[in-house]
Amino acid sequence: MVNTKKEVQVAKAYTKQQILKSKKYPQKDVLNALLEDGQRYTQEEVLELLDNFLKKEAR
Template identity: 50%
Template sequence: MAKAEDKPVDEPVVTQGYTKSQITDSKRFTGQRDILNGLLEDGKTYTIEEVESITKTFLGKEVK
């Protein structure tokens, strides 16, 4: 039987970043491609959660 000290320690989950072109070319964001082209910066990487948050914030703004 293994001792408690022998158990592997959980590694932190590394979230991968994606470039603007990878995101806009993906099937997941096909319907939001034009919005994301305007909101995302070239040369910067984003996680899926960041992209969803950026999109949600933009779409939630009141039209003036």
């Protein structure tokens, strides 16, 4: 009998405060406006939010 394990990688999620304290993201003011209190975000989600915001056309 073959015993196989499927490894599932769980992305770490961080709070707004943890992200704002991070040196990884220099756009603190933008992130402060985009992120919601009490919500947790993965690094990929934060990058996607920033990317979408920065690509928006100014009115």
